[in-house]
Amino acid sequence: MGEMINVDGTEFWVERRGRGPDVLLVAGLSDPAEAWQSQLDGLSDRYRVTAFDNRGAGRTPLPEEPLSVPMMADDAAALLRALQVPAAHVAGFSGGSLIAQELALNHPGLVRSLVLMSTWARLDAYVRSMMGFWHWMAERAPSERAMLEAFFLWIYTPRAHADGTVDQIIEEALAFPHPQSVEAFQRQLAPFRTHDTLDRLAEITAPTLVLAGELDIAAPPRLGRAVAEGIPGAVFEVLPGEAHQPFQEVPDLFNARVDAFWREVEAQG
Incomplete structure (x- = not known):
């Protein structure tokens, strides 16, 4: 079970499991x-794993002021300090990977290592247009179910659509008691769409693993490769046959890969 934690006047929903080196997961x-x-x-037998709701998602409220990626990175930093975590292995996915980039740039002492899944540093015209479609799709879709069915075409593999995985995820999302509003979806999407760290990536000093799904439409491997090329010493890997969310579709594979990476970082001291 998680709990609400007050971080600089904002209540964040936080879930923590296990013991060992600290891991922060950014959604x-x-x-x-x-x-x-x-x-x-799957990782709490070896790590103290922390996950939380970003502003405007789940149980954490949407602020009155505009959201920005640096703001959400500052939230993550403040949360780590509130939890008395001196430094953590930080894993961010998609928009969360952008938050993780800013966290490593603006609060480097808190980041032991970085895993950037389905990431980008600067969108190209194709993906920027795609996200523009998501913005108005959220308010024009005839129902929440229709929105999810359409949105998930960009997110999960054809395999997951065929074998019932996506249907199950949709049912779970519809049953979730803290659904995200259209406004919150659009206000989260806006800073992710305009995110640009391409010219600052060389300032990241944390050991970094960049993962991309071979079939990812939402964050194509070409964007992740550009991130890895910009961060000194970063390792770039493409997961064959996977799409935007392999940590959900093939969690054993994902967990084993990040565990191996974190073990390498820990061994280096």
Whole structure:
């Protein structure tokens, strides 16, 4: 079970599991902490795993002022300090990977290592247009179910659509008692769409693993490769046959890869 934690006057929903080296999981657009369930369950035998709801997702309120990626990175930093975590292995997915980039740039002492899944540093015209479509799709879709059915075409593999995985995820999302509003979806999406750290990536000093799904439409491997090329010493890997959210579709594979990376970092001292 999680709990609400007051961080600089804002109540954030936080879930923590296990003991060992600290890991902070940063979710992407719309996703609450529950998106990381397979990591909370599968990695907590070796790590102290923390997941939380970003502003405007799940149980954490949307602020009155505009959201920005640096603001959300400052939230993550303040949360780590509130939890008395001196430094953590930080894993961010999609929009959460952008937050993780800013966290490493603006609060480097808190970041032991970085895992950037389905990431980008600067969108190209194709993906920027795609996200523009998501913005108005959220308010024009005839129902929440229709919105999810359409949105998930960009998110999950054809395999997951065929074998019933996506249907199950949709049912779970519809049953979730803290759904994200259209306004919150659009206000989270806006800063992710305009995010640009391409010219600052060389300032990241944390050991970094960049992962991309071969079939990812929402954050194509070409964007992740550009991130890895910009960060000194970063390792770039493409997961064959996977799409935007392999940490959900193939959690054992994802967990094993990040565990191996974190073990390498820990061994280097």
